[in-house]
Amino acid sequence: MPRPVTEEDVWRRITQAFPCTGKNALGLPLDDDAALLTPRAGQQTILTCDWFLEGTHFLRDRHPADAVGWKCLARATSDIVAMGGSPRCFLLGLALPGSHSGPWLRGFFEGLQRAAAAFACNLAGGDTTRRDEILISVTVVGEVPSGKAIRRSGAKAGDQVFVSGTLGEAELGLRMLEKHRGFAQPKNAALKKQLYPEPPMALGQWLLRNKLASAMMDLSDGLSSDLPRLARASGVGAKIVAAQLPITRLADRADGISLALHGGEDYELLFSVRPAVAKRLPETYCGRALTRIGEITAGKEIVVEMAGTVKPLAPGGWDPFRK
Amino acid sequence: MPRPVTEEDVWRRITQAFPCTGKNALGLPLDDDAALLTPRAGQQTILTCDWFLEGTHFLRDRHPADAVGWKCLARATSDIVAMGGSPRCFLLGLALPGSHSGPWLRGFFEGLQRAAAAFACNLAGGDTTRRDEILISVTVVGEVPSGKAIRRSGAKAGDQVFVSGTLGEAELGLRMLEKHRGFAQPKNAALKKQLYPEPPMALGQWLLRNKLASAMMDLSDGLSSDLPRLARASGVGAKIVAAQLPITRLADRADGISLALHGGEDYELLFSVRPAVAKRLPETYCGRALTRIGEITAGKEIVVEMAGTVKPLAPGGWDPFRK
Numbered sequence: 001m002p003r004p005v006t007e008e009d010v011w012r013r014i015t016q017a018f019p020c021t022g023k024n025a026l027g028l029p030l031d032d033d034a035a036l037l038t039p040r041a042g043q044q045t046i047l048t049c050d051w052f053l054e055g056t057h058f059l060r061d062r063h064p065a066d067a068v069g070w071k072c073l074a075r076a077t078s079d080i081v082a083m084g085g086s087p088r089c090f091l092l093g094l095a096l097p098g099s100h101s102g103p104w105l106r107g108f109f110e111g112l113q114r115a116a117a118a119f120a121c122n123l124a125g126g127d128t129t130r131r132d133e134i135l136i137s138v139t140v141v142g143e144v145p146s147g148k149a150i151r152r153s154g155a156k157a158g159d160q161v162f163v164s165g166t167l168g169e170a171e172l173g174l175r176m177l178e179k180h181r182g183f184a185q186p187k188n189a190a191l192k193k194q195l196y197p198e199p200p201m202a203l204g205q206w207l208l209r210n211k212l213a214s215a216m217m218d219l220s221d222g223l224s225s226d227l228p229r230l231a232r233a234s235g236v237g238a239k240i241v242a243a244q245l246p247i248t249r250l251a252d253r254a255d256g257i258s259l260a261l262h263g264g265e266d267y268e269l270l271f272s273v274r275p276a277v278a279k280r281l282p283e284t285y286c287g288r289a290l291t292r293i294g295e296i297t298a299g300k301e302i303v304v305e306m307a308g309t310v311k312p313l314a315p316g317g318w319d320p321f322r323k
Numbered sequence: 324m325p326r327p328v329t330e331e332d333v334w335r336r337i338t339q340a341f342p343c344t345g346k347n348a349l350g351l352p353l354d355d356d357a358a359l360l361t362p363r364a365g366q367q368t369i370l371t372c373d374w375f376l377e378g379t380h381f382l383r384d385r386h387p388a389d390a391v392g393w394k395c396l397a398r399a400t401s402d403i404v405a406m407g408g409s410p411r412c413f414l415l416g417l418a419l420p421g422s423h424s425g426p427w428l429r430g431f432f433e434g435l436q437r438a439a440a441a442f443a444c445n446l447a448g449g450d451t452t453r454r455d456e457i458l459i460s461v462t463v464v465g466e467v468p469s470g471k472a473i474r475r476s477g478a479k480a481g482d483q484v485f486v487s488g489t490l491g492e493a494e495l496g497l498r499m500l501e502k503h504r505g506f507a508q509p510k511n512a513a514l515k516k517q518l519y520p521e522p523p524m525a526l527g528q529w530l531l532r533n534k535l536a537s538a539m540m541d542l543s544d545g546l547s548s549d550l551p552r553l554a555r556a557s558g559v560g561a562k563i564v565a566a567q568l569p570i571t572r573l574a575d576r577a578d579g580i581s582l583a584l585h586g587g588e589d590y591e592l593l594f595s596v597r598p599a600v601a602k603r604l605p606e607t608y609c610g611r612a613l614t615r616i617g618e619i620t621a622g623k624e625i626v627v628e629m630a631g632t633v634k635p636l637a638p639g640g641w642d643p644f645r646k
Contacts, residue, residue, distance in 0.1 A: 032475050032556065033405040033540050034371035036467070039362035048357035049372075049414040049462055051450050056418075082356040091372040093416075093460045095379075127374050137416045137460035139372055144359070152355050217356050233355065 010101055010128045014092070017109035035124035037089065043143040048079035052136040060134060064183045065104045067195040069111025072136045075220065077119045078199035078267040080142035082218035083149040084208025087121035087201075093137035095129045111196075119201060150208055150271070152233035155215035157298040159272035161238055162281065164200050165288045166246045167223060168259025169193040170266045190250050197267040203285045204269060212280060216271035222264045225315040228302050230270060240294030240313070242306040261304065262316035272296050333424055333451045337415070340432035358447035360412065360464065367472065369465040371402035377457040387506045388427045390518040392434025395459045398543065400442045401522035401590040403465035405541035406472040407531025410444035410524075416460035418452045434519075442524060473531055473594070475556035478538035480621040482595035484561055485604065487523050488611050489569045490546060491582025492516040493589045513573050520590040526608045527592060535603060539594035545587045548638040551625050553593060563617030563636070565629040584627065585639035595619050 039045060052072040054060050063071070073090060080087045092112075096105070116122055121140060166189070173194025177184040186192040199218065207213040217230050223240075231238050247256030273281060281290050294305075304313040362368060375395040377383050386394070396413060403410045415435075419428070439445055444463060489512070496517025500507040509515040522541065530536040540553050546563075554561050570579030596604060604613050617628075627636040 033402040034369045034408075034465070036406075036472055037368040037370060038469065039366075039368055043362075045360040045362055045368060045464075046357045047360060047412070047414055047447055047462075047464060049416050049448070049450055049460065051416055051418060051452050051458075051460075053418065053452065053454065053458070056452055056454060079356040083359075085357075089370070091370055091462060093372050093374055095374060095376065124370055125372070127372055129374050129376065129379055131376065131379060135374075135376070135458060137372065137374075139370075139414060139462040141368075141370060141464075142357070146361065149359055 010105070013101070013105060014109070014123070014126070014128070017113060035089070035091070037124065037141065040143060042146055044146050044149065046080050046083055046085045046142040046144055046149065047139070048076060049137060049139040050076040050079070052138065054134040059177070061182070062177045062184050063195065065107030066111030068134070068136070069108040070115045070196050072138050073112055073115040073119065073121065073140070074197050074199060075267060076138040076140045077121060077201070078218040078220065080140055081199040081201045081204040082216055082269060083144055083151070084204045084213070084216065085142040085144035085149065086205065087119045087140055087142045089122050089124035089141050090116070091124055091139040092126035094126065095131035095133070095135040097132055097134070098130060100134065118198070144208070148208060150213050150216040152215055152217050152230045155230060155234035155236050155272040155296045156274070157236055157296055159214050159274055159296040160278045160292050161240060161270070161272055161294045161296060162290055162292050163219065163223070163246065163268055163270050164203055164285070164290055165266065165268040166248050167219070167266055167268065168251070168256060168263035169248050170197060171259050171263025172248055172251055174265070188250060190248060193266065197265065199267045200269055200286070200288055203288060206285060207271065210280070212273055212277055213271040214274055216269060219266045219268045219270050220264060222262045222316065223270065224261050224313050226270055227313070228315060230272070231296070231300070231302055234296070237297040237299040237301040238294060239297050239303045239305065239310070242304055244291065244293045246289055246291040257306070261313065333428070336424070336428060337432070337446070337449070337451070340436060358412070358414070360447065363466060365469055366466040367469045369403050369406055369408045369467055369472065370462070371399060372460060372462040373399040373402070375459040375461065382500070383457060384505070385500045385507050386518065388430030389434030391457070391459070392431040393438045393519050395461050396435055396438040396442065396444065396463070397520050397522060398590060399461040399463045400444060400524070401541040401543065403463055404522040404524045404527040405539055405592060406467055406474070407527045407536070407539065408465040408467035408472060409528065410442045410463055410465045412445050412447035412464050414447055414462040415449035417449065418454035418456070418458040420455055420457070421453060423457065441521070467531070471531055473536050473539040475538050475540050475553045478553060478557035478559050478595040478619045479597070480559055480619055481598055482537050482619040483598060483601045483615050484563060484593070484595055484617045484619060485613055485615050486542065486546070486569065486591055486593050487526055487613055488589065488591040489571050490542070490589055490591065491574070491579060491586035492571050493520060494582050494586025495571055495574055497588070511573060513571060516589065520588065522590045523592055523609070523611055526611065529608060530594060533603070535596055535600055536594040537597055539592060542589045542591045542593050543587060545585045545639065546593065547584050547636050549593055550636070551638060553595070554619070554623070554625055557619070560620040560622040560624045560626070561617060562620050562626045562628065562633070565627055567614065567616045569612055569614040580629070584636065
């Protein structure tokens with residue numbers, strides 16, 4: 001009988017999976033009590049944490065292990081990107097069944113390592129435990145030049161509202177993934193976005209450097225849930241135009257608009273831009289479309305203009321407590 | 324029918340429960356994408372995260388809600404204390420059933436607030452979701468004067484080995500709690516330690532300021548599991564003397580020694596001290612005993628002297644993967 005897996009075994013596999021072999025990116029052995037980070041001069045530290053739970057946020061039998069590894073870090077990093085910041089390191093809370101400490105764990109690390117490299121965000125520490133279900137909690141630590149973080153609260157009436165990329169793809173990918181048995185493959189843009197989302201890190205940093213965004217957040221729960229949050233934080237309203245939404249070509253038009261309004265998990269950026277500087281925005285940045293979808297208004301209402309009529313936009317995005 | 328609880332409702336209750344009313348300790352509204360922390364000059368940032376999961380780390384029907392709130396923060400803070408650091412803020416990952424968003428959540432926040440005040444560690448952000456089981460992930464961010472953190476790796480042969488407080492109490496408290504039905508009360512020192520552990524923060528900081536500890540860690544999994552970790556990190560061995568262990572008076576002597584060797588969750592400090600400065604240690608610090616329990620040796624072995632014989636000390640502490 002093989003020796004039962006211990007917590008230290010799992011942690012050893014983690015330290016082996018990361019190239020700094022037993023030391024974290026910060027030079028401290030991963031087996032010390034905590035990680036030490038030396039802040040860079042002139043920078044503020046950004047802190048964010050995100051759940052990624054089997055059944056709630058991913059499906060054990062549909063999301064391949066490497067997609068779970070990629071996505072858990074990518075989505076947590078998205079909050080750093082949404083402030084125009086740079087990720088620096090992450091902490092991994094990982095609970096998993098003993099049966100998943102072999103090939104599944106290797107696949108998970110492979111995806112996690114690819115994400116860590118893509119976002120220049122290294123493993124700094126964490127906590128592991130055994131559990132019947134796969135539970136993941138990721139904390140990302142980033143940095144941003146002091147006082148320069150792009151917040152949700154800076155939008156003013158008259159600002160133009162922009163989004164990056166195509167909206168609704170991740171939700172469409174989820175539908176495709178749920179329809180078929182077995183592990184999903186990134187066969188099209190929708191499944192690729194569902195499995196391996198890529199928060200537009202370079203775009204967020206470029207908007208910050210060029211002082212172009214008056215307010216910004218990431219689209220994690222869907223435009224109809226997230227836009228009201230940005231508007232509320234700024235004390236404004238917004239009007240968006242359905243015909244201007246960057247919808248997916250993989251669905252028909254009506255469905256594409258509904259997906260773009262309410263679909264979650266795109267991890268694209270939603271931001272407002274003062275009218276005077278809006279012309280400085282290119283049509284694409286690093287290959288991703290930047291689309292004007294409406295404008296900030298003086299009231300408190302969030303409305304959408306669709307087929308010639310203007311109506312309130314009710315949140316239809318994802319809320320785990322509403323499920 | 325009452326309106327179903329949403330994720331924003333839960334988050335609103337969190338922001339109401341914390342005295343900064345909607346702003347975190349760092350001045351950023353809790354509903355922005357991420358928290359911003361301005362590092363203090365001359366300080367390094369310490370990062371640690373810890374699971375606190377129903378069934379694995381606490382029992383829903385035995386640990387009162389306020390004990391869950393207190394303990395989830397106290398145990399994560401213990402890793403900051405173990406480096407001689409000062410906690411600064413924490414991120415809370417909280418998943419809970421809709422049925423627990425009323426009185427249970429209020430009790431939880433009450434304990435969490437008490438701990439936040441006791442450890443001067445304020446809520447900076449987090450993530451909430453609905454789940455059948457109560458899942459908690461806490462990330463604590465602390466700070467320590469640059470280059471001064473007390474690590475596990477500094478012990479040398481000849482150093483004396485010390486522990487703070489009484490060992491084995493939390494494990495004894497767990498036994499008492501498991502034996503009775505219903506929520507446990509802190510009726511004695513063992514139950515108090517199990518429900519409301521208090522990592523000796525002032526002691527850790529005092530040892531750092533006075534450069535008294537050559538290596539240090541917290542006792543979370545039990546002496547027989549944790550001492551080998553400190554020894555391995557330092558490349559040394561250790562010999563401890565059973566008769567010197569600060570055992571609980573609530574168990575008989577043999578049981579007390581076994582609890583002190585293998586019992587987890589005490590969150591006391593284990594540290595080594597160079598012989599030349601050992602006499603500068605008082606017998607108690609802030610009301611907590613400091614007890615010399617043995618010494619660091621040149622070999623790699625961890626041994627215990629008990630009833631006149633010396634034998635290897637096998638890890639018997641808590642490992643979730645071994646359960």
